[in-house]
Amino acid sequence: MVSNSVEKKVAEGELTPEQLIQFYRLMYLSRRTDDREIVLKRQQKTFFQISCAGHEALLVAAGMAMKPGYDWFFPYYRDRAICLALGNTVEEQLLQAVGSGEDMASGGRQMPSHWTSRKLNVVTPSSATATQCLHAIGCAEAGRYFSRHPEAAAKHEGDYREFKDVKFHGDEVVYVSIGEGSTSQGEFWESLNTASNGKLPVVYVVEDNGYAISTPVEANTPGGNISRLIANFPNFHFAEIDGTDPIASYKAMVEAVAYCRAGHGPALVHGHVVRPYSHSMSEDERDYRARAEIDADALRDPISKMQVWLLREGILDADGINRLEREVDEEVLRAADRAVAAAAPSTAREAILRHVYSEDLKPTDKRFESKPVAAVDQKDQVERTMADLINTCLKDEMRRDERIVVFGEDVADATRDQALRAGEIKGKGGVFKLTAGLQKEFGNDRCWNSPLAEANIVGRAIGMAVRGLKPVVEIQFFDYIWPAMHQMRNELSVIRWRSNGEFNCPIVIRVPIGGYITGAIYHSQSGESIFTHTPGVRVVMPSNALDALGLLRTAIRCDDPVLFLEHKRLYRETYGRAVYPGPDYCIPFGKANIVRPGKDLTVVTYGAVVPRALQAAQKLHREKGIDVELIDLRSLSPYDWETIAESVRKTNRVIVAHEDMQSWGYGAEIAARIGDELFHDLDAPVRRVAAMDTFVAYQPILEDVILPQPDDLYRAMAELVAF
The missing domain is CATH 3.40.50.970 (Thiamin diphosphate (ThDP)-binding fold, Pyr/PP domains)
Known part of the structure; x- marks a missing residue:
């Protein structure tokens, strides 16, 4: 009883x-x-x-x-x-x-x-x-x-991004x-x-x-x-x-x-x-x-x-x-x-690799390939910097898709926004001003300042993306990304694969990176190879304004997590400025750009080394009549092997150049694959040009020696052609 x-x-x-x-x-x-x-x-x-x-x-x-x-x-x-x-x-x-x-x-x-x-x-x-x-x-x-x-939960007509049914209850x-x-x-x-x-x-x-x-x-x-x-x-x-x-x-x-x-x-x-x-x-x-x-x-x-x-x-x-x-x-x-x-899992290679990345919406797809649209407004006919076009892309995409939210350290215009709304203050919008105006236009629910905690930024973004939002977050400097590394390597990259496709996590992490700015040890780091070594994450690094906008739009619209590396030195450079190409301009990942065609030597590079390599190639052509084919990878994972291989078969000589340290750097993988698969096409050893195996110093004369300069690239090109 x-x-x-x-x-x-x-x-x-x-x-x-x-x-x-x-x-x-x-x-x-x-x-x-x-x-x-x-x-x-x-x-x-x-x-x-x-x-x-x-x-x-x-x-x-x-x-x-x-x-x-x-x-x-x-x-x-x-x-x-x-x-x-x-x-x-x-x-x-x-x-x-x-x-x-x-x-x-x-x-x-x-x-x-x-x-x-x-x-x-x-x-x-x-x-x-x-x-x-x-x-x-x-x-x-x-x-x-x-x-x-x-x-924000409504499906957008013509939306590129794979749509997951978003259910919300208000009291969950x-x-x-x-x-x-x-x-x-x-x-x-x-x-x-x-x-x-x-x-x-x-x-x-x-x-x-x-x-x-x-x-x-x-x-x-x-x-x-x-x-x-x-x-x-x-x-x-x-x-x-x-x-x-x-x-x-x-x-x-x-x-x-x-x-x-x-x-x-x-x-x-x-x-x-x-x-x-x-x-x-x-x-x-x-x-x-x-x-x-x-x-x-x-x-x-x-x-x-x-x-x-x-x-x-x-x-x-x-x-x-x-x-x-x-x-x-x-x-x-x-x-x-x-x-x-019960049956064991398939050991077929294609089965093992399934769900490392999106099966339905790959950023390498041709759907992301488009041409710039001619500007109608006179203000859009002016060439703009990388910083300007990144800001424009963020605004375009936030207008298009209410699921996009932007947050990070100092990215808002003003957390205490009464003065901002009253027009008494201008607003900040990021230490490099790339998110300026987002909070003012879209409100505090869609653009806000996070605590000063990088794991907090990425970890929260993971939960939001799993739930159906599209977070586009900012790590203020690449040098401070390391507290978020745990979230990026053990969580973000592997959620789709470890759940066998049940969950996905399509966030974009924007990160200013690189040197050439007298920023010293903690404002000049590279380290992209650590992330390209991580399956499940796409890594891109544009060298000019048009590529920055096109690749960022693809990153936002695709269904994979993307590490979007923005070189600080290039934000407002004269090199690479471009006219606004329209609100739907995209560039697929894994498609390199031939910056300069040539027949005598191939140089494979990316980021801030691109304009330096171009300067060296132009000088070499003026002084020695040597034609360098300069390839800007743009996308580091995936990368465009077909363009590299076709160029090396044509020129029979190749230099792989990057800003990061030479030892265990990104170029080592490209060089190794060229040696493995294109050995019989080579007339000279594969050469690398990169930074010294040390840290970046604050004093400009030290930084100039530590990081690869146009003269370093010029000498390497001349020596390899003479081999």
Whole structure:
């Protein structure tokens, strides 16, 4: 017979007896799925195992308090139970464990316990800890944006970009979870800042089992308690609970979700849970935990605690519990048998490479090939700088597509915009003025200043893009891109591939780059080869105004993440100015430009070296009658191999030149491929011209020696032709 305390909870609108039974069933289902994975790992039928054991009560409570396919979820690897509660099946989870080609989450590409479901709005996670906190922030911002601007979700007629159905509800909540060890990560704190400032509907769940692998909580967190550290963040709802108590967990999660759904701001539920199994099957916790401590945790096991509670409250008797558990055991066993028998992924090269980039909308497509349109207005007939045309392109595209948002450090005209609106101040619009006027024209919802935190910029943009926006963000200087590298390499580049095409992340990251400006060590760096070495990201670097506009428009309209490198020295150079080519002018990626045709020598380069190489080639022709064919790659990944090869077969000599250091630089790959595939076409060794293997100095006479100059290129050209 059901006890009076349960009847009281039912009367108060909390969990019904049927829901309590389902609650226990989901907890037990999660635990038995863990146990079956462990068996399969020992049988060498899976290759990794990490469990949710001890976290089940907190996570089932979270799942029952939220709406699958309505709310959004950014889980981490302990979150098996919430995914089961949302509607993920045991078979789906075990298909990932065995690495099957039938695995809907990743097609055998991602490790087990990396939950993914487009249908349930469970966004593909990585193994990196806390990165997902910023994605959740961006997702919440996108949801809010769509609720304020429903027109942005409408499909644009003739839109180049692949359109994903954008559903928004106005009161959706975003869930994100981490372990207590991950609260040491900078992305966690950066996300708290933005969630608090923006009063965003994000529910954080900190699953505190006391250990980050072998490191106890007191070594990670000052005072050993994250709740005490974050208590003063404004606009937050906080709850610290016993996460092994199902009733307390459910009550806390319902309150947290209601607070967020009502628009009051973010919430954080800090649940103290246990870890009855080792961190993963790759280690043994008995190496660093005392027996007495392990035994004490066992007494708090949420499975045992809820089973006893159900019996005590008269919700289930012993026969009922045994029957439920037998049914679960059979369900898990059947799912495991099907998963083990499922087909392995294809090992065909084309299958492995599928979804590294967009399959539907490639920036190399001919649809992005167009010719400039003759200007009608007299003001558009004036040649303009690269900076001018980049600004014009941004405005064109923001007028065309309401999904485009622009943010970064100092990109807005004025955050305190009353004086701007009153015409009392001009506005900033970026340190190089390339975003000037965007906030004034499109408003604070579409152009704003971020915190001074590069990971925050890129991480939020990832969440926005996953949710359906098109962020075009700015990293103020390439020299400061490195805090965002984690987000770019481990998240941005691989989201499409690791989710087997279920999720995509088409953002544009604009970055001023390069030297020749006496900017010294921290304002003159190159480093493009690090990003061209990253699959999944397109990298372009224009050398003139027309290319900058055409390539940027393609970057915005395509469906891949693009790193758009803008050389600072070229922003306002006389070289490369151009007339505005119209609002639809695009240039496909992977198509080089022959700046100067020639028959005696090929020079392959890009960026600020292009005008320097052109100067050297013209001088060589005047003085020695030598014709240099100068190729501007424009697009670094992909690059135009066909144009390079055709030119080398014609001239039989080649120099690869770039501004970055010579050793391990971008040119090494081009040189190696020429040597590999065009060896018999060469009449001389492949030559490289690049910067010295050191840092860029501030003193102009030092910078001139360190970076490649026209005279360096001239000498290399003359020597190679004479070889």
